[in-house]
Amino acid sequence: MNKELEHRFVTQLEENQNIVHKICRLYTHDQDSHNDLFQEITIQLWRAFPKFRGDSKFSTWMYRVALNTAITLYRKSKRQINTQDYESISFKIKAEEYDDTTEQQLKLMYVAVKKLNDIDKALVFLYLEDKSYKEISATLGISEVNARVKMNRAKDKLRKILNP
């Protein structure tokens, strides 16, 4: 196998691995499944890598392959959401000031997003990652108008989960 290609791939994935971890966090419920999914995404990315022409950003390309793997290809284990999730999530704060309420709100939102169905989850995740509607619609394969409409509905769902 081409060593240089391998090296280029591993380096880029190492740099951008947070995207994959975030998706694994959203779509799995324990560390073992997290690692399983990470591995499957890595394999799928690696297989598709020779065809990656670099006309889009590596990270943009990654979102698509990683989400496709999480939603479509990965066989989820039967384990259900456990309550540890909420406790174990901690947000590293880049800014100096520590805002307890925001931290709490973020945690709650994270838990709320995890409660959405697989597709809504992808939609909201891409939105939180500040992807344009054009990009979201291209990733999921739905029209841009529908992506907007459905995003608003997903937001409503989130709001309901957050403020029951």
Added chain:
Amino acid sequence: MDELDKLKKEWQSRELDLPKMSYNDIYKMLLKKSSSIVKWIFIISLGELVFWLSLYFVIPDDNMKLMHDMGIGPFMYYTNIIHFIVFGTFIIFFYKNYRAIQVTDNTKKLMSNILKTRRTVRYFVIYNVGMFVLSSIFIDSFFYSNSNKLYKVMDFASKGVPQENFANVFIITQVLVGVAVIGLLILFYWLIYGILLKRLKSNYKELQKMDY
């Protein structure tokens, strides 16, 4: 600005306490094997194709001889040829659909291609089960109406099988065996694909709903 958008800003400015994989961790993963559902669908589908194909090779010679002695040898011969042409067509379609599955496609297209591959194999199975049922009906009714000839050809007299009621016992056994085989097949498919494709199907429906 709404509450969610405020949180969106926070989401980006902060980072989750995420695990970190080293270069070597990632490198090792490249050598691991995939366990995606596409791989499983491919393996199981190949198994099905091989299973149905091999059935035509493991049919005992006695059986063919019986067909000949009963006078339907040529008929069976030509049906088998048609059968294999249909088999070949299915295999070409299956291969083409399988090759069309690309993880870099958009989610909807990817899902639709996976389901298409699956559908090809399902039609293949339906075709086989259908042919199995049709040919059973045909052969059984043919044997039933020619039960005297069958009794002689199979030489049941020397095996001590009484000719009285022979036709009825024969047909009942054939039907029971046939129904049992089909029942088992349906159970098998229901179990395997039910488990494998449940989530994919419901996600696909969700996505389709989104686009209307």
